Amino acid sequence: MSKLAAVFVDGVTTQKMLLWLGIAIAFMLSFAIYFVPEIRSLSGMRPIDTQVPITPEIIFSNLAQYPPEAIRVYAWFLLVDCFYPATLAAFIAYFWSWTIRYCDARKLRRYALMGFVLLPFAGALLDVCENIGFWLIIRAWPEEELWNVARIATGFRQAKLTVQIADILITLGMLGLLIKTWFNKNQTNG
Numbered sequence: 001m002s003k004l005a006a007v008f009v010d011g012v013t014t015q016k017m018l019l020w021l022g023i024a025i026a027f028m029l030s031f032a033i034y035f036v037p038e039i040r041s042l043s044g045m046r047p048i049d050t051q052v053p054i055t056p057e058i059i060f061s062n063l064a065q066y067p068p069e070a071i072r073v074y075a076w077f078l079l080v081d082c083f084y085p086a087t088l089a090a091f092i093a094y095f096w097s098w099t100i101r102y103c104d105a106r107k108l109r110r111y112a113l114m115g116f117v118l119l120p121f122a123g124a125l126l127d128v129c130e131n132i133g134f135w136l137i138i139r140a141w142p143e144e145e146l147w148n149v150a151r152i153a154t155g156f157r158q159a160k161l162t163v164q165i166a167d168i169l170i171t172l173g174m175l176g177l178l179i180k181t182w183f184n185k186n187q188t189n190g
Contacts, residue, residue, distance in 0.1 A: 012097035020091035027084035042070035056150035085124035092120040103181040123163035130156040
């Protein structure tokens with residue numbers, strides 16, 4: 001695992017971090033500008049996996065209200081949403097690595113090389129598993145209601161959200177460290 005972590009920790013550059021941020025933003029814009037409004041206009045609802053809470057009952061209740069065109073667009077949404085989490089994870093891993101380098105945080109660097117910098121990819125993998133579950137559900141709909149798949153997909157969703165909360169908390173900690181280091185460097189130079 002440390003070799004993969006080293007790709008981010010040792011290979012970080014501002015350009016790589018900003019490139020992955022740009023790609024992640026492009027995906028977010030595709031959701032905000034096209035997919036979510038299109039699904040909402042076709043069905044009167046947001047995409048199923050953007051709703052909170054989400055349960056198997058809610059999934060099938062919503063699908064019953066989705067016209068075929070909304071289901072078609074939602075299938076494309078799910079496909080795009082299989083790539084987005086990895087781009088966001090790459091940005092977060094590079095941001096954490098960049099912060100560690102900028103702040104010369106040697107102890108954090110050691111932990112990052114042990115693999116903590118890869119945590120965002122765990123969330124991305126769980127998100128992809130959730131999306132595959134939702135895709136299987138809509139492919140079988142309306143002939144079959146895949147209740148067990150819906151239960152598993154919502155389980156992946158809960159696990160993903162837990163990892164994402166950890167990612168957010170670590171990112172906030174990194175931002176705090178970055179701000180503290182920046183102020184310390186500017187006070188020393190000023």
